[in-house]
Amino acid sequence: MAFLQVEDIHKSFGQEEVLKGISFGLEKGEVLSIIGSSGGGKTTLLRSLNQLIIPDKGVIKVNDEIVFDASEGKLSESMLRDRRLHFGLVFQQFNLFPQYNVKRNLTLAAELLCKERGKAAGKSAEEIKKEIKQLDAKAYALLVKVGLENKITAYPGELSGGQQQRVAIARALMLSPDILCFDEPTSALDPELTGEVLKVIGSLKSSESTMVIVTHEMEFARKVSDKVIFMADGVIEEMGTPAEIFDDPKSAKLQNFLNKSQNLGIDDMESGFNAREWAKVAQDGEECLKDNELIRF
Amino acid sequence: MSFLEVTVNLLDGFKTSLFIFFITLLGALPLGLIIAFGSMSKVKIIRTITRTFVWIIRGTPLMLQIILIFYGPGLIFHTNGLGRLPAVLVAFIINYAAYFSEIYRGGIESIAQGQYEAGQVLGMTKTQIFFKVVLLQVIKRIIPPMGNEIITLVKDTSLARVVSVTELLKAAQDIVGLKAIIWPIFYIGAFYLLFTGLLTILFRFIEKKLDYYKG
Ligand SMILES: Nc1ncnc2c1ncn2[C@@H]1O[C@H](COP(=O)(O)OP(=O)(O)OP(=O)(O)O)[C@@H](O)[C@H]1O
Numbered sequence: 001m002a003f004l005q006v007e008d009i010h011k012s013f014g015q016e017e018v019l020k021g022i023s024f025g026l027e028k029g030e031v032l033s034i035i036g037s038s039g040g041g042k043t044t045l046l047r048s049l050n051q052l053i054i055p056d057k058g059v060i061k062v063n064d065e066i067v068f069d070a071s072e073g074k075l076s077e078s079m080l081r082d083r084r085l086h087f088g089l090v091f092q093q094f095n096l097f098p099q100y101n102v103k104r105n106l107t108l109a110a111e112l113l114c115k116e117r118g119k120a121a122g123k124s125a126e127e128i129k130k131e132i133k134q135l136d137a138k139a140y141a142l143l144v145k146v147g148l149e150n151k152i153t154a155y156p157g158e159l160s161g162g163q164q165q166r167v168a169i170a171r172a173l174m175l176s177p178d179i180l181c182f183d184e185p186t187s188a189l190d191p192e193l194t195g196e197v198l199k200v201i202g203s204l205k206s207s208e209s210t211m212v213i214v215t216h217e218m219e220f221a222r223k224v225s226d227k228v229i230f231m232a233d234g235v236i237e238e239m240g241t242p243a244e245i246f247d248d249p250k251s252a253k254l255q256n257f258l259n260k261s262q263n264l265g266i267d268d269m270e271s272g273f274n275a276r277e278w279a280k281v282a283q284d285g286e287e288c289l290k291d292n293e294l295i296r297f
Numbered sequence: 298m299s300f301l302e303v304t305v306n307l308l309d310g311f312k313t314s315l316f317i318f319f320i321t322l323l324g325a326l327p328l329g330l331i332i333a334f335g336s337m338s339k340v341k342i343i344r345t346i347t348r349t350f351v352w353i354i355r356g357t358p359l360m361l362q363i364i365l366i367f368y369g370p371g372l373i374f375h376t377n378g379l380g381r382l383p384a385v386l387v388a389f390i391i392n393y394a395a396y397f398s399e400i401y402r403g404g405i406e407s408i409a410q411g412q413y414e415a416g417q418v419l420g421m422t423k424t425q426i427f428f429k430v431v432l433l434q435v436i437k438r439i440i441p442p443m444g445n446e447i448i449t450l451v452k453d454t455s456l457a458r459v460v461s462v463t464e465l466l467k468a469a470q471d472i473v474g475l476k477a478i479i480w481p482i483f484y485i486g487a488f489y490l491l492f493t494g495l496l497t498i499l500f501r502f503i504e505k506k507l508d509y510y511k512g
């Protein structure tokens with residue numbers, strides 16, 4: 001059984017069935033890219049994984065543990081929160097908390113969780129305090145990882161879009177999710193800023209980190225993915241290795257889609273770096289992770 | 298009548314004005330929040346009722362509401378009803394709660410859905426999201442309209458005189474009528490200006506405090 005197992009997910013909004021039975025598996029440490037044209041249901045699928053949307057039907061398992069099962073009905077809030085934490089999500093619009101500085105954006109949720117869990121486990125105030133101290137160290141390590149340790153006291157409004165998104169990535173990593181999801185992480189950015197964010201995402205690739213990335217950056221998807229899903233009209237139209245999807249597309253829909261995105265030039269040119277750079281980025285990422293136990297997720 | 302005597306008389310009226318002002322805030326600030334949640338309720342009937350209520354209160358003059366609340370019970374039910382000052386307080390609290398509720402609602406609805414969602418995917422509870430993420434952002438956005446409304450309240454306290462509550466304006470009118478001197482009516486302008494001036498400074502201070510971040 002795969003590390004992430006998604007089985008027959010259905011979701012309708014009113015009369016419109018947006019997800020029509022989505023199933024796939026993903027191994028630990030793998031990167032899955034989801035591509036497809038607008039309205040195909042990519043965002044709905046990601047939001048279903050994070051249970052911001054509750055699917056009508058289907059099962060999601062992580063590491064053989066059920067994190068979603070439509071037949072269970074409505075869960076209590078605390079149960080839902082626990083299960084949600086298997087996943088992290090980086091939004092298109094960053095969604096940083098504007099009133100907190102970078103450091104607080106990273107530590108806020110982690111600290112609340114730490115207190116809550118510590119109390120539940122009957123830990124002393126001293127112990128909890130120590131754990132919270134460690135969170136600061138973790139936040140710092142993650143900011144180093146995304147290259148923003150010098151912005152630790154800045155407010156989101158003082159950062160560029162690319163920097164904000166890197167903070168958002170670090171924030172998602174604070175809770176060490178089993179699987180980190182990205183919904184078009186560079187779509188809200190000026191073209192010249194997409195590169196820095198894609199580089200950071202690429203550098204996260206390691207045997208420990210499992211990622212699901214919805215993206216329109218085809219070259220990026222090709223380089224970092226182990227698996228690619230092409231979604232259209234609520235179904236997985238095609239699934240395979242990057243080579244299979246990009247070099248040998250089977251369905252007419254996928255061929256069409258790839259042609260179009262090539263013509264639009266959503267490609268190497270915009271993300272601004274090539275395969276060699278990618279290989280280096282991935283390597284750096286591995287080393288960075290080896291260096292620092294804390295930031296493994 | 299000497300300046301000092303007039304001042305003492307007027308201060309007495311001003312005390313009543315201030316009393317109306319603070320009690321109204323005390324009642325209307327929380328009541329407005331309840332009404333705001335009502336008008337955003339997922340239950341349609343609750344939403345409809347609260348929104349109709351707000352429409353009626355905001356759509357009719359406060360003076361009319363004061364008169365109705367003071368005289369209404371006696372005329373309709375032949376009971377004694379509320380005293381003058383309590384009737385004024387009830388009318389003010391209801392009226393201002395309706396206005397505040399719309400400001401709260403605007404503030405809460407202006408917060409991007411993404412802020413809630415970010416909190417959710419970070420494992421925060423609904424309560425934590427409201428208090429740690431949303432609340433300060435809402436406060437920052439509602440401070441300017443709240444400032445306006447609260448300054449209007451200072452001046453609206455003068456409406457209490459329609460049911461013969463001796464607030465600042467009526468205190469001055471009484472002197473004018475009794476002593477045949479006109480200047481006290483101008484003099485009270487200074488009271489209002491002083492008080493609204495202080496409030497303006499206070500609100501500017503709060504705005505400045507919240508200026509440390511953008512958005
Ligand atoms: N909350 C919602 N209520 C109603 N309809 C929705 C909702 N969310 C999504 N939809 C509809 O579901 C369909 C799929 O939307 P989704 O956002 O998942 O597509 P997408 O593949 O992410 O598209 P894009 O590439 O434009 O982001 C669309 O037709 C959209 O209008």
Ligand SMILES: [Mg+2]
Binds near residue numbers: 042043044184
């Ligand atoms: Mg989308």
